[in-house]
Amino acid sequence: MTLRPSTVAIVVVSTLAAAFVGCFIDAHFIVERTALDLAQTQTLATRLGLADLALFTEARYTRHPVQADLHSAFQDHPLALEHFPSGSLLPPHYEPLVRETTTPD
Amino acid sequence: MSPWFEKQRHLIDFTLASLARRKGRHLGLLVVFALLVFALASAMLFAHALRHEAQQILDGAPEIVLQKLVAGRHDLIPPGTIERISGMRGVQQVHGRLWGYYYDPVVKANYTFLVPPDNSIQPGTLVIGPALARQRGLAPGTGISLRSYSGALYSFAIAAVLPQASELASADLLLVSEADFRAFFSYPADHYTDIALSVANPAEVRNIANKLAKLLPDSRPILREEIQRTYASIFDWREGIMLALLSAAILAFAILAWDKASGLSADEKREIGILKAIGWETGDIIKMKFWEGALISLIAFLVGFIAAYVHVFHFGAPLFEPVLKGWSVLYPRFVLTPVIDGLQVATLFFFTVFPFLAATLVPIWRAAVTDPDAVMRT
Numbered sequence: 215m216t217l218r219p220s221t222v223a224i225v226v227v228s229t230l231a232a233a234f235v236g237c238f239i240d241a242h243f244i245v246e247r248t249a250l251d252l253a254q255t256q257t258l259a260t261r262l263g264l265a266d267l268a269l270f271t272e273a274r275y276t277r278h279p280v281q282a283d284l285h286s287a288f289q290d291h292p293l294a295l296e297h298f299p300s301g302s303l304l305p306p307h308y309e310p311l312v313r314e315t316t317t318p319d
Numbered sequence: 320m321s322p323w324f325e326k327q328r329h330l331i332d333f334t335l336a337s338l339a340r341r342k343g344r345h346l347g348l349l350v351v352f353a354l355l356v357f358a359l360a361s362a363m364l365f366a367h368a369l370r371h372e373a374q375q376i377l378d379g380a381p382e383i384v385l386q387k388l389v390a391g392r393h394d395l396i397p398p399g400t401i402e403r404i405s406g407m408r409g410v411q412q413v414h415g416r417l418w419g420y421y422y423d424p425v426v427k428a429n430y431t432f433l434v435p436p437d438n439s440i441q442p443g444t445l446v447i448g449p450a451l452a453r454q455r456g457l458a459p460g461t462g463i464s465l466r467s468y469s470g471a472l473y474s475f476a477i478a479a480v481l482p483q484a485s486e487l488a489s490a491d492l493l494l495v496s497e498a499d500f501r502a503f504f505s506y507p508a509d510h511y512t513d514i515a516l517s518v519a520n521p522a523e524v525r526n527i528a529n530k531l532a533k534l535l536p537d538s539r540p541i542l543r544e545e546i547q548r549t550y551a552s553i554f555d556w557r558e559g560i561m562l563a564l565l566s567a568a569i570l571a572f573a574i575l576a577w578d579k580a581s582g583l584s585a586d587e588k589r590e591i592g593i594l595k596a597i598g599w600e601t602g603d604i605i606k607m608k609f610w611e612g613a614l615i616s617l618i619a620f621l622v623g624f625i626a627a628y629v630h631v632f633h634f635g636a637p638l639f640e641p642v643l644k645g646w647s648v649l650y651p652r653f654v655l656t657p658v659i660d661g662l663q664v665a666t667l668f669f670f671t672v673f674p675f676l677a678a679t680l681v682p683i684w685r686a687a688v689t690d691p692d693a694v695m696r697t
Contacts, residue, residue, distance in 0.1 A: 219335035220328040223614060230621035237628040241657035244632065248656050251484035252375060258485045260379025262435055263416060263515050265546050267373055268448070268490035271429045271649045274420060277491070278431075279553060280546045281384065281393075281513070 327610070330603070334610045337590070348575070349619050355572045356623025356671055357630070358565050363663050364631045365639060366558035368655040373550040376488050377543070381515035382524055384416075384541040385531060398509035403534065404516065409527050411519045415511030417500050421465065421493070426454050428648035432493045432500060436515070440496040444478040450490035450649040452480045467503045475499070483652075490651035561639070576678050588686055595691035604687040605680060612679030616672040624664070632657040 258264075266278045275282035338345045385404070387394045396415060405413045417434040430451060440446060447457060457463060457477050464474045481489045500506060516531075518524050528540040594604055630636060635654055 218328070218332055219339075220331035223331055223335060227614070227617060227621075230618060230625065233625050234621050237625060237657075238659060240628075241632070241659055244657050248484075248654075251482075252372075252656060254482055255376055255485035255488055256379050258481065259376050259488050261437070262433060262489075262492075262494070263381045263414075264488050265377065265380040265384055265541070265543075267376065267487055267550070268431070268450070268492070268649070268651050269487070271431075271491045273429075277420070277429065280541060280549050281386065 327606075330607050331610050331614070334607050334614070337607075338611060341586075345615065349615055351572060351575065352616065352619035352671075352675070353623040353626070355565075355568055356620050356667070357626045358568060359562070359671070360624045360627035360664075360667055361630050361636065361639065362558055362561040362565065363667060364627055364657075364659065365636050365655070366554050366561070367660050367663060368631065368658050370551055370554040371658040372487060372655060373554065374547055377547055377550060380543045380546050382518050382521070382543050383516040383528055383531070384546075385514040385516060385535070386539045386541070387513075387535070388537055388539050393513075395507065396511040396514055400535065401511070401514060404514065404531065407527070407530060407534070409519055409523045410516055412517040414515045416513050416515050417497060417506070418512050419500075419504055423455075423465070426648055428454060428491070430491050430493050430649075432495055432504070434497045434500045435494055438497050440494050440499075441478065442496045442498050443476060444496075445475040446479045446481060446492075446494040447477060448481050448489040448492040448649075449483045449486045450651055451493065452477075453652075454649055465503070467505070469505050473499070473503055486651040487653045491649045573674075576675055591683070591686050592691045595687070601684075601687045605684055608679055608683040609676070612676040613672075616675040620668060620672050624667070628657070628659075631655065 265280050268277070270276035385396075387396050387400070401413050401415050404410060414436050416436070419432050421430045421432055422428075423430055428451075434440075445463065452458065455463065457480070459477055459479050462474055462476050464472055466472050475495075481492060481494075495503070501508070516527070518527050524542055524544070528542055531538060531540045591604055595601075630638065632655060635652070640650075
């Protein structure tokens with residue numbers, strides 16, 4: 215007996231929908247499983263007073279974007295062109311300041 | 320089974336048979352559509368999870384970091400500053416931090432030297448980050464020699480390697496004792512890299528920062544709130560860059576979908592004409608085409624999203640790694656904790672499935688309301 219095309223479609227869409235819901239369930243379990251690892255990282259970061267992620271270690275303004283000079287893209291010398299690839303992925307970050315700065319930093 | 324349901328099933332049967340007649344074309348469309356959803360969903364899932372992870376990790380960052388600036392550059396904190404700040408009302412703890420960079424020509428990588436606030440490292444030993452341990456092939460009990468900026472060679476024993484799970488925050492760290500740090504970098508006595516402050520009342524953090532800026536006009540206070548906002552904006556920016564790069568793909572797909580949907584082929588027009596001639600109603604033809612669009616877009620969305628989820632959270636987003644890695648020699652190996660933003664998924668669904676459905680239905684409606692005789696003759 216051959217299956218009706220609509221039966222095949224219903225089975226395919228239902229399976230995919232179940233897998234889609236499965237992603238959320240899987241995410242929930244992974245979050246539970248890795249909670250300890252995250253807590254460990256948080257404790258380490260708090261103990262060492264870390265203020266930055268070690269995502270890009272190539273230049274100081276990409277390794278510590280929060281603590282580098284404010285106009286960090288051109289900090290090596292005036293008109294220095296950005297040459298580190300991750301520099302193009304990191305915005306200069308004066309916008310999110312919560313206070314007005316009074317000093318020309 | 321209700322007659323309505325049975326009717327829809329027959330329409331789907333007919334639609335699928337019609338799709339099967341132009342199998343290559345529709346499969347191609349499905350694959351391109353799924354790839355587009357995959358790329359967009361990967362960028363969204365990755366950026367959101369990274370943003371969330373950064374927020375969690377940096378929750379423990381110092382409440383205020385105070386830097387001294389000279390001519391707009393970061394400078395050392397001179398002796399006496401910590402004492403001046405300690406007396407300020409509302410300041411709970413003041414701690415001079417020692418940290419700096421070291422370029423290792425052996426592996427052409429930058430390390431971050433740091434003295435832990437509790438100065439718990441034994442002189443002559445190092446506790447190192449997991450990426451650094453991997454890159455230099457180090458393990459507890461082994462040793463490493465580093466040439467300092469003054470030219471002298473220093474040997475250290477590796478006391479421990481930081482846990483792999485913390486790699487996102489500690490990949491390139493080298494924890495060292497204060498005495499070794501000062502000797503290695505010829506750091507002047509009683510000088511510090513910057514100052515970390517904790518404040519008794521969290522609501523007072525901004526006031527304290529303003530007072531600090533007045534007391535020490537040559538300093539720059541960085542608040543924890545700013546640190547977290549900076550990271551949030553960095554990941555927004557990066558997600559934006561990825562989406563901007565993908566916009567070319569989105570446009571290409573839009574052209575493909577529009578071309579497929581709006582330019583009905585002579586075959587399709589004839590098919591509509593015949594269906595109307597044998598008694599199909601306009602509503603039935605639109606329903607049939609609705610099922611065609613809905614099945615293609617729904618399957619593409621689900622396949623694309625599931626593939627993106629697996630790519631980002633089970634394989635560590637290898638397709639994005641070259642872009643994110645830049646020239647970093649020490650790049651942390653991390654598996655992100657999956658945090659899915661329902662609103663983002665809904666937005667992705669809305670902006671991929673609905674336009675495709677609309678692009679399928681509008682031209683069909685135009686063709687279906689015309690006279691069957693005219694449609695068949697054109």
